[in-house]
Amino acid sequence: MRFLLTLAVVANLALLAYGQGFFGPPPAEQGRTPRPLSQRNQQALILGAPIPPTATP
Numbered sequence: 001m002r003f004l005l006t007l008a009v010v011a012n013l014a015l016l017a018y019g020q021g022f023f024g025p026p027p028a029e030q031g032r033t034p035r036p037l038s039q040r041n042q043q044a045l046i047l048g049a050p051i052p053p054t055a056t057p
Contacts, residue, residue, distance in 0.1 A: 019026060 017023065
């Protein structure tokens, strides 16, 4: 019975790794061409002035 549980856990971990792309591009990404970083929503990022560090007592 322990063997079956261990086998099920290993199979689940293998499928998770495959789906997340540890063995190459994930299945959901096949056929897509990724956009270069320079074309990814640059206007959505807003930077403000840095917060000065506060003195600790």
